[in-house]
Amino acid sequence: MSVESVEDAPALSTPAAVGGAPAPAPRPWLVIRPRSGWAALDLRELWRYRDLLLTLAARDVKLRYRQTLLGAAWVVLQPLLGAGIFAFVFGLVAKLPSEGLPYFVFAYAGLTAWTAFQTTFAKASGCLLQNANLVSKVYFPRLVLPLSTAFGAALDFVIALAVLAGMLAAFRVPLTPAVLLLPVWFVLLMLAALGLGLAAAALSARYRDVQYILPVLLQLAMYASPVAYGVEVVPEAWRTLYQLNPLAGLLEACRWSLLGTSAPPAFAVAYSAAVAGITFVGGALVFRRAERRFADVL
Amino acid sequence: MSSSEIALSVRGLAKSYRIAEGRRRTTTLGEALVGRLRRPFARARGETFWALDDVSFDVRRGDVVGIIGRNGAGKSTLLKIISRITEPTRGEVALYGRVGSLLEVGTGFHAELTGRENIYLNGSILGMRRAEIVRRFDEIVAFAGVERFLDTPVKHYSSGMYVRLAFAVAAHLEPEILIIDEVLAVGDTGFQKRCLAKMGEVAQQGRTILFVSHQLSAVAGLCNKSIFLEAGKLRSTGPVHEVIHDYVESLSRQEGESPHKVRRAGSGELRFAAAATDKQAYKPGELIHLDFEVTRARSFHGKVAASFLVVSEREETVLHLDGRLVGHWVDADRLRPARMTIRGPWLKPGRYRVDAYLTTHAIIDKYEAAAFFTVLPILPYPYPTNDEAGMYGTVLADFEVNEGAPCNGTSQTSREAIAP
Numbered sequence: 001m002s003v004e005s006v007e008d009a010p011a012l013s014t015p016a017a018v019g020g021a022p023a024p025a026p027r028p029w030l031v032i033r034p035r036s037g038w039a040a041l042d043l044r045e046l047w048r049y050r051d052l053l054l055t056l057a058a059r060d061v062k063l064r065y066r067q068t069l070l071g072a073a074w075v076v077l078q079p080l081l082g083a084g085i086f087a088f089v090f091g092l093v094a095k096l097p098s099e100g101l102p103y104f105v106f107a108y109a110g111l112t113a114w115t116a117f118q119t120t121f122a123k124a125s126g127c128l129l130q131n132a133n134l135v136s137k138v139y140f141p142r143l144v145l146p147l148s149t150a151f152g153a154a155l156d157f158v159i160a161l162a163v164l165a166g167m168l169a170a171f172r173v174p175l176t177p178a179v180l181l182l183p184v185w186f187v188l189l190m191l192a193a194l195g196l197g198l199a200a201a202a203l204s205a206r207y208r209d210v211q212y213i214l215p216v217l218l219q220l221a222m223y224a225s226p227v228a229y230g231v232e233v234v235p236e237a238w239r240t241l242y243q244l245n246p247l248a249g250l251l252e253a254c255r256w257s258l259l260g261t262s263a264p265p266a267f268a269v270a271y272s273a274a275v276a277g278i279t280f281v282g283g284a285l286v287f288r289r290a291e292r293r294f295a296d297v298l
Numbered sequence: 299m300s301s302s303e304i305a306l307s308v309r310g311l312a313k314s315y316r317i318a319e320g321r322r323r324t325t326t327l328g329e330a331l332v333g334r335l336r337r338p339f340a341r342a343r344g345e346t347f348w349a350l351d352d353v354s355f356d357v358r359r360g361d362v363v364g365i366i367g368r369n370g371a372g373k374s375t376l377l378k379i380i381s382r383i384t385e386p387t388r389g390e391v392a393l394y395g396r397v398g399s400l401l402e403v404g405t406g407f408h409a410e411l412t413g414r415e416n417i418y419l420n421g422s423i424l425g426m427r428r429a430e431i432v433r434r435f436d437e438i439v440a441f442a443g444v445e446r447f448l449d450t451p452v453k454h455y456s457s458g459m460y461v462r463l464a465f466a467v468a469a470h471l472e473p474e475i476l477i478i479d480e481v482l483a484v485g486d487t488g489f490q491k492r493c494l495a496k497m498g499e500v501a502q503q504g505r506t507i508l509f510v511s512h513q514l515s516a517v518a519g520l521c522n523k524s525i526f527l528e529a530g531k532l533r534s535t536g537p538v539h540e541v542i543h544d545y546v547e548s549l550s551r552q553e554g555e556s557p558h559k560v561r562r563a564g565s566g567e568l569r570f571a572a573a574a575t576d577k578q579a580y581k582p583g584e585l586i587h588l589d590f591e592v593t594r595a596r597s598f599h600g601k602v603a604a605s606f607l608v609v610s611e612r613e614e615t616v617l618h619l620d621g622r623l624v625g626h627w628v629d630a631d632r633l634r635p636a637r638m639t640i641r642g643p644w645l646k647p648g649r650y651r652v653d654a655y656l657t658t659h660a661i662i663d664k665y666e667a668a669a670f671f672t673v674l675p676i677l678p679y680p681y682p683t684n685d686e687a688g689m690y691g692t693v694l695a696d697f698e699v700n701e702g703a704p705c706n707g708t709s710q711t712s713r714e715a716i717a718p
Contacts, residue, residue, distance in 0.1 A: 026303075028392035034385055055422040059408065059415070066410050137405045138423055139382035139397075207330060295384040296315065 039288045045141050053144050057151035060123075064152070075159045079115055083108035086228040096229050099261045105167050106259065110227040112160040113254035116153045116186065117193045117247065118218055123149035124197025125214055128205045132298040142291040143284065146198050150190050157186065164258065176260040185253045192246060192276035195283030202290035206297050226251050230261065243268040246275035303359040304394055305475055305506035306380065311389035312530075313350040313375050349375040351530040352389070357523070359394075359474075362507040364517030364538055366545050367527035373510045376527065377401060377479050380508065395474025395506070398425055402479070404464030409453035413444050413463055416452055420467045434470045441492075442466035469496045472505075479510045514542055514676045546674055549579055563664040564656070567598035568630060573606075573654045573668035580671060582647065582694055583678040586640040588619075588669070592628050592656065601627035602662055606638070607653040608645075616645065616692055628656065644694035647675040 046053075065071045083104055090096045091103025098106035124146035128135060131145055168175065204210035222228070225247040234242045242248055243265070249272030252264035350372040357363055365373045378384045380391055381399035406423040407416050417438055421431040431438075439445055442463040444455075452460055511517050517524060517538065524541035526533045526548075534544040562569065569592065576587035588606065604626065608617035619638060621627065626636070652669040656662040678694065 026394060028307075028394050029396065030393040031390055032379065032382060032386065032393070033390035034387055051428040052422040052425075055419055055428070059411065059419055062415065063408065063410055131406075133402075134406050134423060136383065137402045138399065138425075140423065140425070209328065292385045295378065 035292075037289070038285055039292075041143070041284055041288060042141065046143055046147075049141050049144050052140055053148050054151070056144065056148035060149065060152045061155060072159075075156050076163050079108060079111045079160050080163070082111050082115075086111065090228050096233050099230060099232070099259075101173060101259055101261070102171055105164075105171055105173065106230070106255075106261075107228055108167065109164060109255050109258045110251060112157060112164060112258075113185070113189060113251050114222060114225065114227040115160070116157040117189050118222070119156065120150050120153040120190055120193035121197045121200070122214065122218065123152070124194055125200035125204060126211060127197075128201050128294060128298065129208075129211065135298055136295050142294060143198075143287065146194060146201055146287070149197070150194060153190070153193075154186075161258075168259075173259060176257075178257045178260060178263070180257075182254065182257040185250055185257060188273050188276040189247075189250050189254070191280035192250070195276070195279030195281070198280075198283035198287040202287045205290065205294050221245075221247065226255070230255070231264070232262070243271070246272040246279075248272070250276065305357045305359045305361070306394060307356045307392045308376075308380075309354050309390050309392075311350055311353045311376070311379065311391060312348060312387050313372075313379060313384070314346045314348050314387045316346055348530050350379070350386075350527075353527070353530075353532045354389075355525060355532060355535050357506055357508070359506055360502075360504045361523045362509065362521045364521035364524040364541075365508060365510045365527065366514065366517055366524060366542065367533075368549075370529075371527040372530040373527055374401075374479060375530075377477050377508065377510060380475075381477050393475060396425075397475045397477060398471040398473030399477035400424070400468045400471070400479070401477070403461055403468065407452060407460070407464060410451055412451050413439075413448045413455070416463065417467055420464065421470075424468060424471055425473070426471065430472075438466045438470050441469060441496075475506045475508070477508045514545070514674070518542055546579065549672060549674060564661040567594065567596045567662055568592050568602060568628070568656050569595050569663050570654050570656065570665045570668060573652065573665065575652070575669050575671040578671055579674050580645075581674050581676050581678065582644040583642075583696070586645075586671070588638040588640065588652065589635065590638070590654065590668075591635045592633050592663075594630055594633065598630045598662075600658070601629050602656050602658050604628050604636070605655040605657060606668075607655075609651045609653060610646075610692075611649050614692060616650070642696070644678055644696060645673045646692070646694055647673050647677075649673075 065074060068074065070077065086107035087102075087104040090107065091098060096103075127145040127149055128142075134140075134145075135142065167173075200210055200214060224245055231239065231242065231248065231252055249264050249268035252261075253269055253272075255261050256263045353372070353376065365376065367373050375384070377399065378401070379386050380393070381397060381401065383399075383401075404416075404420065406420050408419065411419065417435065418428070418431055421438075422428065439448060442459070442465075444459055444463050447455065447459065452463070455463070507521075509517065509521060521538045523536065524538040525535045526541045526545045528548065533548065534541050571591040571593040573588065573590040576589060580586055590604065592604070603620060603622045605618070605620040605622075607615050608619070610616050617640070619640065621638070628636075649670065649672050651667050652671070654663075654665040654668040678696075
C-alpha cells in the first residue's frame with residue numbers, strides 16, 4: 001500500500017482557528033496516494049503491528065489441532081511416522097548408509113528441519129487466500145500474514161527437537177558443539193521458506209493454480225534435498241551440482257548440528273546462506289509490490 | 299474543541315477497475331502465460347470502469363458524515379481507499395489522525411475460537427494494541443453481555459450474541475477517525491440503539507465518523523454532514539438535510555423516465571388513454587394518487603371495471619386495486635378522467651409498476667407497465683434501524699407495541715376498530 005506515514009505529526013495539538021478562518025493545515029498523519037513500482041519493506045510499521053503478528057500466530061497454533069482427537073500429539077506423530085517410512089524404505093529396503101546412526105534417527109533429524117521449511121512455505125503461500133476476508137475488510141501491513149506463519153513452524157520445530165533429544169539419549173548419540181549453530185541454520189531455513197512463500201502468496205492472489213502446483217514442487221524439492229537420505233549417497237561427480245540446491249547445504253548443516261554427522265563444505269553453507277537471504281528480501285519485495293492489488297483481486 | 303480543524307481531506311480521488319473484455323479474465327497461470335506468449339507486447343485490453351471519479355471534499359473534526367448514494371455509486375470504494383484497503387488510481391487522501399475502520403462486524407472472528415480469544419483476535423485485527431484490549435476487556439464483555447459464555451467457542455453463540463460481541467469490540471476502538479459501512483445492518487434493535495448512542499458519544503469526544511448506510515433515516519438521525527455520490531462522482535456535500543434532499547430529488551428524477559409502452563392485449567373497444575401517478579416518488583405512507591383516462595376506440599356501450607395491479611421489482615403483485623370493490627365503474631357513454639387515491643398500506647421502499655386493466659367478463663384492455671413510481675428509502679417508523687428490520691413481509695404495517703396493556707383489545711392505545 002502506498003502510504004506515507006508522518007510520525008508524530010502535531011495534528012491534534014494544532015491551535016484552533018483564529019477569527020473564524022480555518023486553521024492553517026497541519027501536517028497530515030498520513031497521506032494516501034497511488035504509487036507504482038517497488039516499495040520499501042517499512043519495518044517500522046511492521047513493528048507497530050507486532051501484537052497482531054503474535055495474535056495471528058497464536059490463532060493458527062490454537063486452531064490447528066482444535067477438534068482433532070489427538071490434538072498437539074500430531075506435532076510429534078507426523079515426523080515420527082514420516083521417519084518410520086523413510087527408515088523402512090531407504091534404510092531397511094534400499095540399505096542406504098546413515099553415517100553409522102540408526103536410520104530412523106538420521107531420517108527423523110532431516111525430516112524435522114524439512115518440515116519446518118515445508119510448513120512455513122506452504123502456509124505463507126496460502127495465507128492471502130486463507131485470510132481473504134481480512135485483506136478485503138481491514139488494513140494492516142500485509143506482510144504480517146505470511147510472517148505470522150513462521151511462529152507455528154518454529155514451535156513445532158522445538159517440540160520435535162525435544163522428541164529428538166529423547167531419541168539421542170536412548171541411542172546414546174552424543175551432542176557436539178555444532179549444536180550451538182542450529183539456530184543459525186534454522187533462521188536461514190525460515191528466511192528461504194518465507195521468501196519463497198511470499199512470492200508464491202503474491203502470485204496466488206492473482207492465479208489460483210499456484211496452490212495446486214506447490215505441493216508437487218515441494219515433494220520434488222524434498223527428494224532433491226538430503227532429507228530421507230544423506231549427501232554421501234550422491235555420487236562424487238554430481239555433488240557440486242547437487243549443492244546448487246540451497247536447501248542441501250542448510251539441511252546437511254542442521255543434521256550436522258543435531259547428530260554430529262559430517263559437516264557440509266563451507267562453500268555450500270555460505271552459498272546457501274546467501275541464497276536464503278536474497279530469497280527472503282526478493283520475496284518480500286515482490287510481495288510488497290503486488291500487495292496494493294490484493295484487495296482488488298482476492 | 300475547534301470544529302474548524304480538518305480531519306481528512308480528499309483531493310481528486312479516482313479509482314478505476316479494468317473490466318476484462320467479454321467474460322475473459324485470466325485467473326489461471328496457464329491462460330496468462332499463453333496470452334503473454336501469443337501477444338508478447340500487447341497491453342491487457344478491456345474497458346476501464348471508474349468506480350470513483352475525481353472526488354474532492356474535506357471533513358472537519360467532530361463531524362459525523364453520512365455517505366449516501368445508490369448501489370454502485372462508489373460509497374464502499376471510497377471507504378476502502380480511506381481505510382487503506384485498496385489504493386486509489388489517482389488523487390490523494392490526507393488523514394489528520396488515526397483511522398479505524400469497520401467495514402464489517404466481526405472481521406476475523408473464528409467460529410472455533412472462544413469469545414475471549416475472539417476479542418483479542420478481532421481487537422488486534424482492528425488495530426488495537428494488546429495492552430489496550432486488556433485495559434478495556436471487561437468493558438467490552440459487559441457491553442456485549444456475554445460474561446457467561448466467554449470461554450465457549452463462538453460457533454455455539456446465537457447470532458445475536460455473536461453480533462453483540464463483534465460490535466462491542468469495534469465500539470471500543472478509539473481512533474480519531476472512525477469509518478463505518480452498513481454495520482448497523484445487523485443485530486437487534488435494542489443493541490443497535492446502544493451502538494448508535496456509543497457512536498454519538500464518540501462524535502461528542504471530537505472524533506470524526508464516516509458512515510455509509512442505505513437507510514436515509516439512520517443517516518438523517520446520526521449525521522450532521524453528508525456526501526452524496528452518484529456513479530462515482532460527488533454530486534453534493536454539506537449539511538445532512540440538504541444533501542438528503544438532493545438525493546431524494548435525484549431518485550425521483552431518475553425514476554421519471556418514460557415507461558416502456560408494451561403491446562396491448564384485450565378486445566380493444568375501450569383503451570386507457572393515460573394512467574399515471576401524481577408523483578414519481580413517495581415516502582412510505584404518503585397518499586398515492588393514480589389518475590387515469592379511458593377512450594373509446596370502437597363502438598361500445600355499458601359499464602366496465604377499471605382494475606390496477608401494483609407490482610414490485612421482484613414481480614410480486616403487492617396490491618390489487620379493483621374499482622368494483624369501491625363501487626366505481628367506467629361508463630362507456632360518459633368517459634371522464636378519474637383519480638384513484640391509495641391510502642394504505644405503506645409500501646416498502648423500492649420501485650413499483652402499475653398494470654392497468656379494463657374488464658367486463660373478458661379483458662377489454664390490458665395496459666401493462668402503464669405507470670411507474672418509486673417509494674423512497676425512508677422508513678416511516680420513529681426509530682431508525684437496519685435493513686433487516688422490515689426485510690420480510692410484502693408491505694409495511696402501521697403498528698405499535700405497548701407493554702402491560704390488557705389483552706382483550708380494550709387498550710386505550712390500540713388502533714380504531716376496523717371500519718365497517
